[in-house]
Amino acid sequence: MKQQKLENLSALVDGEQSLEGLALDDQTERELVDKWRSYHLIRDGLRKELPPQLDFDISSKVSAALENEPTILAPRKGLRDLPVIGHVIPFVRQGGQFALAASVAVAMILGVQQFNQPKPEQPFSSAPALAIPGMQQGGLSPVSLEQTRPLPQTDALEQKRRINAYLTDHERQMRLKASQHSEVSEHPAQPEPQQK
Amino acid sequence: MASALKQLNYQVSFVLVQPNGGFEPYLWRHAVQNGIEVEHLSLQNGPGREIVRIGDLVSYFEPNVPAYSIRSTSINGPLPVTLFRQPKLLEESYDFVVVGRSRVAGRSAQQIRIISKDRSRYGYNLWLDQDSGLLLKLDMMNLQGEPLEQVQVTSLHVTPEPDEYFLRIEEDKMPETLHLNETDPVPGNWKVNWLPVGMVEVRRDMHRLPMTGQMVDYVMFSDGLIDVSLYLQAVQPGSSENGWLKYGANTLLSLQKGALEITVVGKLPPQTANAIANSVQYIETPQ
Incomplete structure (x- = not known):
């Protein structure tokens, strides 16, 4: 009888027997549980699936740990436990973080702008200060920069427009050059530049 | 290569x-x-x-x-x-x-x-x-x-x-080919006296600037690596100011000499642009 049960158990471990085939009773149960465990261990060993560290009898430790677990009472239900509100509030908190990050970014931008402000006494010195003989420092304002000198609005706009026109035309001419370049190189009769 | x-x-x-x-x-x-x-x-x-x-x-x-x-x-x-x-x-x-x-x-x-x-x-x-x-x-x-x-x-x-x-x-x-209306280069009553070593004139014409529509005398110089545009425009003396700026790697430098506004655009140091612009000489037309 007992031998029959052990064989059935072995078959169950190997997945060849269904649980119903095992007629369990109280006397054999404890013995079978031990066997169940060792059969699995043997099977794992045969299949080379043993974990690197063998810790026999984890199950008893788990049950012991469960015994020692302090009982946690269900927390009192409040406003936040309502599903919708519970989700909304974290968003609000995140919003606060974004606001903080954004204000830092704004501070950075302000700081950078402060650094990049042209000096008031050199209102047109958007170009880096570089002394060229016979030329005032700075001079023209870049196309994108706001004007700081109290010029009549039209002058500033007019100047920007002129600068833009020159830059655009330069780009265009560079493209067109390519089409003429071959012709030009066939006629190298262009005056050689005089060197100083 | x-x-x-x-x-x-x-x-x-x-x-x-x-x-x-x-x-x-x-x-x-x-x-x-x-x-x-x-x-x-x-x-x-x-x-x-x-x-x-x-x-x-x-x-x-x-x-x-x-x-x-x-x-x-x-x-x-x-x-x-x-x-x-x-x-x-x-x-x-x-x-x-x-x-x-x-x-x-x-x-x-x-x-x-x-x-x-x-x-x-x-x-x-x-x-x-x-x-x-x-x-x-x-x-x-x-x-x-x-x-x-x-x-x-x-x-x-x-x-x-x-x-x-x-x-x-x-x-x-493919889109239609643009035909440039070739104009014979007009010898302007000015000349460029200095250019960096190896830089030669590759184009010369007269055209209108985009946006402003002003007529300019135009010369392009190239040394193969960079192209430099030189614009000359007749202006009222004292109506424009000298100065330069950097736009990306481009330098734009504008200079007024008498009734001539000289503008240099190109990827070159401002000192060089200034030297080119300053070397432009106005030739008095005998009239």
């Missing part, structure tokens, strides 16, 4: 880094199809800009402008064309120094320094692929050695067969 550029089938991704921190990613394809060079340069960010070259026909597809074609043997894009196609032409103006090997874009690269003979133009650091001779990296540096404009290749594929992209191009459907 020049032959590799013309004969190989390749696809290159590169990023153009501008001095203000902006950058533009490009895709560049090249192939030889039935003995004809085909090339495609595409700006990958924003609304895009597509330039296609089939043989000597270059077509520009840009936002806000109707597509057009011009006759040209090269695409005038962010890469200096002459450097790659006819490097011999640059020997007049620049010294080439082989520096050594390093690794760029995951490939072994040969570094070459390009310095203008009279130090009047920006210098370059160039890295070429050891195997194919194609461009891997190009830095334009100011006279202090700080980078101004950089081209960094991020991927490079050389293929035995042309990219299938080129099979889809329908040559007959």
Whole structure:
């Protein structure tokens, strides 16, 4: 009888027997549980699936740990436990973080702008200060920069427009050059530049 | 390098880094199809800009402008064309120094320094692929050695067969070719007395500026690597002011001499631009 049960158990471990085939009773149960465990261990060993560290009898430790677990009472239900509100509030908190990050970014931008402000006494010195003989420092304002000198609005706009026109035309001419370049190189009769 | 550029089938991704921190990613394809060079340069960010070259026909597809074609043997894009196609032409103006090997874009690269003979133009650091001779990296540096404009290749594929992209191009459907209304160059009553070593005049005409519509005398100088535009315009004495600014790697310098406003635009140091502008001499017409 007992031998029959052990064989059935072995078959169950190997997945060849269904649980119903095992007629369990109280006397054999404890013995079978031990066997169940060792059969699995043997099977794992045969299949080379043993974990690197063998810790026999984890199950008893788990049950012991469960015994020692302090009982946690269900927390009192409040406003936040309502599903919708519970989700909304974290968003609000995140919003606060974004606001903080954004204000830092704004501070950075302000700081950078402060650094990049042209000096008031050199209102047109958007170009880096570089002394060229016979030329005032700075001079023209870049196309994108706001004007700081109290010029009549039209002058500033007019100047920007002129600068833009020159830059655009330069780009265009560079493209067109390519089409003429071959012709030009066939006629190298262009005056050689005089060197100083 | 020049032959590799013309004969190989390749696809290159590169990023153009501008001095203000902006950058533009490009895709560049090249192939030889039935003995004809085909090339495609595409700006990958924003609304895009597509330039296609089939043989000597270059077509520009840009936002806000109707597509057009011009006759040209090269695409005038962010890469200096002459450097790659006819490097011999640059020997007049620049010294080439082989520096050594390093690794760029995951490939072994040969570094070459390009310095203008009279130090009047920006210098370059160039890295070429050891195997194919194609461009891997190009830095334009100011006279202090700080980078101004950089081209960094991020991927490079050389293929035995042309990219299938080129099979889809329908040559007959390219936009119409612009015909430049050639005007005979008018000898202006002025001359340029000084130019950097190796720089020569490549164009001269009179045209209206876009936007403002002002008539200008125009001359373009080139040393092969950079193009410099010189504009001359008659103005009321004292009506404009002298000054200069930097726009990307470009320098724009404006100078007034009597009734002449002289403007120089190009990727060159402001000192050089100033020297060119100052050397313009007004010739009194005997009347």
